[in-house]
Amino acid sequence: MIEEINSVAKETFSKGKDFVSTINLVNESKPEYKSDRRDDLIKKLEEPAKTDQKAKWILDNFKNLSDTEAYLVGNDSDTVEFIYNMKHNINKFPYKEGESLKLNRATPFYLQWDNRWAYESLSEANIGLAGCGPTSMSMVLSRLKKDASITPKTIGKDAREFMVEEGISWKFFSHEANKYGLKCQDVDKNKAAIIEALKKGPLIVSVNRGYFTLAGHIFVIDSYKDGKFIINDPNSIKNTLRQWDYEQIENQIAHIWKIF
16 A cells, blocks of 8 residues: 555645645635644544545554644645655655746745655755745745756755754845845835835745744745735745735734845
8 A cells, every 4th residue: 555655756746636726715715823733733634634545644643743744734734745755755756947836926936845855954854844944045046046946955955054943044044145146135024115125026034923834934925916915935835825915924924034
């Protein structure tokens, strides 16, 4: 049975037959705060486990997952393949350039748990679990430098020395910007300042617990359109497809940087 399940691993990640319909469903629903209650997370996995063998394996072995693994997959079943692969040492995938999903945005979209780089070492963890910072930075740099070779795999190597217990040191963003001949500046945490800064390019945002994370997280704001912020969340397809009101995220924002 394990061999049969392993054979369906995809190069990037498995989108599933109903993936396209997800786009409309996301914006018709309300975002949910991340949960750290294992009972709640188990319930969320029960439905995908009915049709997905990997999800069923994770559900059956949920008690053996670390908190980090359980919180990730329990809050987002899109990460089932990544967690399953990691627990079974399935980590050899062909590498090629390209977005994790083509969303026709100015900023390319990379998922940190894309099979092409998810299992790359990042200090004591890997990019899939702890690589939101370098993955976000790779999206921004790839856009600004117009260079598709800049991916989480390449930027992750630079990030290793900046990993701390809480995640990525904020010093990393100015360091990496300078390496690529760019500048990094803080942006005020208010709607007007964010909209103005977006006129010159994408923004990197650190957030606290809420819709995006249980502790700390980094994502990219690609643009502002029709009164909504368009976000590239390296850890969530659903958060990326959703269009965000400022009021939904303002109390979760910890810091904002512009790279130019």
